[in-house]
Amino acid sequence: MSNQSLPVLGQDTACCTPMVRQALGEDAAAELARMFKALADPVRLRLLSLIASYDGGEACVCDLTGPFDVSQPTISHHLKVLREAGLVGSERRGTWVYYRVVPSALAQLSTLLRTPSGRGEDPA
Amino acid sequence: MSNQSLPVLGQDTACCTPMVRQALGEDAAAELARMFKALADPVRLRLLSLIASYDGGEACVCDLTGPFDVSQPTISHHLKVLREAGLVGSERRGTWVYYRVVPSALAQLSTLLRTPSGRGEDPA
DNA sequence: CGGCTGTATCGACAGACGTCGATACAAGAC
DNA sequence: GTCTTGTATCGACGTCTGTCGATACAGCCG
Structure with missing residues (x-):
């Protein structure tokens, strides 16, 4: 069992360092796992991309219930999961609630998964 | 095993654009959710970063059981989940099995989460 | 060969997750 | 005020997931 001493990635650096460069510490891993768990559902992934694709980067809940085969409470539940993971924010404007x-948060996860060989970086 | 030299993965993952540009279809969302689900566990995240951080980008299972408080069968189970998600590959060399x-796969997910501005910012 | 070490699979268990219908809450219309 | 529409919460259900100990499989070594 050779044990190679590795630098440990703390919470403060978890935001900006690819994981292929530095091993994650327990705390950082737990925090990041919470975010990835929010992404680990097809409905939530589609919700997120749908919200991002709407004009102004935000969408009313009333726009989000239509495209799915699940009930409205389920959509509301998924939006709550995304919100508590910090991936979306919500704001009530009159009758409707808008999510964006x-x-x-997305950039943090994207950077974490970025590979040294390239993609995930801006080509321009 | 010259896995560090070529940036050949850019073209292969050209199928995926950032989700902020285009809404995900059901099939794509289901496929991506499977990968994110593999990342949605603190132990698996640390395993992945640990593997990537080792010399040559690969690690023996014997190096991976030590840093965790869970049993060896549990580590083996998590490695299987990562492997079936396509995030790691494994190869047996003699007595030991190496994961890399x-x-x-990481680049694909990184690209998906990439934001137009690249770095994170907060709109007031 | 037999024994030893590293890794994977099996079976079982508690807890978490996704989903639903019913219902409560919020805000505008009348 | 009441009614109606949009959204969130509640309680319950079945399924999936992470974990364990026990055990099986795969290679080295003597």
């Missing part, structure tokens, strides 16, 4: 993505 | 990350 939190770009910094 | 599949860069194109």
Whole structure:
């Protein structure tokens, strides 16, 4: 059992360092796993992309219940999961509630998964 | 095993654009959710980063059981989940089994989560 | 060969998850 | 005020998941 001493990635650096460069610490891994868990459902992934694709980057819940085969309470539940994971924010405007993505959260995960060989980086 | 040299994965993953640009279809969402589900566990996240951080981008299972508080069968189970999600590959060399990350899989997810502005920011 | 070490599979269990219908809450229309 | 529409919460159900100990499989070594 050779044990190679590795630098451990703390919470503060978890936001900006690809995981292929530094091993994740327990706390950072737990935090990131919570976000990935929110993404680990087809309905939530589609919800997120649907919200992001709407004009202005935000969508009313009334726009989100239609495209899915699940009930309205289920959609509401999934939106809550995304919100509690910090991936989307919500705002009530009059009768309707609008959801929008939190770009910094997506960027954090994107950076974490970025590989040294390239993609995930801006080509321009 | 020259896995660090070529950026050949850019073209292969050209199928995927950032989700903020285009709404995901049901099939794509289901496929991607399977990968994110593999990342949605603290132990698996640490396993993945640990494997990627080792010299040569690969690690023996014997190196991976030590840093965790869970049993060896549990580690084996998590490695199987990562492997079936296409995030890591495994190869037996003699007595030991070595795991290494599949860069194109990480790159695909990274690209999907990439935001137009690249880095995170908060809209006021 | 037999024994030993590293890894994977099996079976079982508690807890978490996704879904639903029913219902409560919020805000505008009348 | 009441009614109606949009959204969230509740309680329950079946299924999936993470974990374990026991055990089977795969290679080395003597």
